[in-house]
Amino acid sequence: MHVILIAGGWSDEREVSLSGAKKIHEALEELGHTVTFFDPAEDFKNLLTIARTAEFAFINLHGTPGEDGLIQAILDKAGCPYQGAGAAASYLALNKAASKEIFEDRNLNTPNWQLVTPTQGRQAQLKLDLPVFVKPNKGGSSLGMSLVKEAKDFPAALDKVFAMCQSALVEEFIPGVELTCGILGEEPLPLVMITPRDDSEFFDYENKYAADGAEEICPAPVDDSVTKSIQAQMRTAHEALGLTGYSRGDFIMTPDGEFYLLEVNTLPGMTPTSLLPRAAAAIGLSFTDLIARLMELGMAGKDQ
Structure with missing residues (x-):
């Protein structure tokens, strides 16, 4: 072919x-x-x-x-x-504010948020309790993201985002463990638990892609009930956004066991350290097997 x-x-x-x-x-x-x-x-x-x-x-x-x-x-x-999602579903998932509206409509837990545009500017009023994450509304790999702990640092965090994106998503900081869940076909994959390096406050770019980055454990060492609950939420989010083929969602699990869906990625990373290939390997799919499966799903979608 x-x-x-x-x-x-x-x-x-x-x-x-x-x-x-x-x-x-x-x-x-x-x-x-x-x-x-x-x-x-x-x-x-x-x-x-x-x-x-x-x-x-x-x-x-x-x-x-x-x-x-x-x-x-x-x-x-x-x-x-x-392979993967079509045009409309891709756009909805990439736009963090739009996808969060859909999550909330489907009663999926997601951290409280607000959207700040250049029209509001760097003097926009912060409507959430500190600390908060400020991140590009469209983008990934944690690029341009800041953890704001003091109100005086909020305008600078907005400036950082506006230099690379037209709008900023401000999101309530939820302490806890980060877990990711992939979907392949219509079935959820094993969870991956992510533990950032000790010198990092969150799962940033270096943690994601450096050889000595975050520790990633798959299957995640959590109770089976936790795995099933997050997989169910991920399946709901995947369907709500209209995604096909595959996707990967990022979650936070609080110390008391509550789950929050952060975002869904329609083209998950495919580097040697990426999360979806790691989860696929846990069910016996080599990287080459994964590529073949994604192509098979893409071709099947074309025929529908």
Whole structure:
């Protein structure tokens, strides 16, 4: 099969995308596919033409474009199948404020939040109790995120976000253990527990991608009832956002056992240290097996 591997892009997560693409490229060739690498940042105007020559597109983009649904919309116009969510669902999931509205509508626990736009500016009123996280409303890998403990630091945290994104999500800080849950097909994967390095306040970029980053344990050492509850919430979130194929959700579990859904990723990281491949390995899927399964799901979705 002729596969175009779409990676790179122009978001702040470009290097993460390219890193994951190397291993995906190897897996696609191991599966016997002919692979054409395509970077939208280098040749965007030819995407529609190239997509029409391919039998499948494997997307490994983070942020915009890719997770915002733009690439998926173009591939749909070309009639080229791909793995994961479609354009509309991708956009909803990437926009943290929009997805939180949907979570709340489905009675899913999510930390209290407010959206701050440049119209409100750095003098926006903080409506939540401190401490809070301030993060780009669209983006990932914890880039641009700050943990604000004092009100005087709030404007600077907003400035940091506005330098890279048009709006800021301000989110109540929930102390606890971070757990992630992936969905493959329509079935939840084993949970992964994340413990940041001792010198880190939260699961930041270095914890996610450095070789000596956070400790990640899969399956997570939690009670079976905890696993089942989080998997059920993740399945509900996946369905509520209209996602297909796969996704991964980030949760916080408080010391008293309450769960909060933070966000859902439609194109989970595929680097050697990424969480979804680790969870897939826990059920016996090698990285190459995972790529094959994602392609199978993508092709099945095209036929529906």
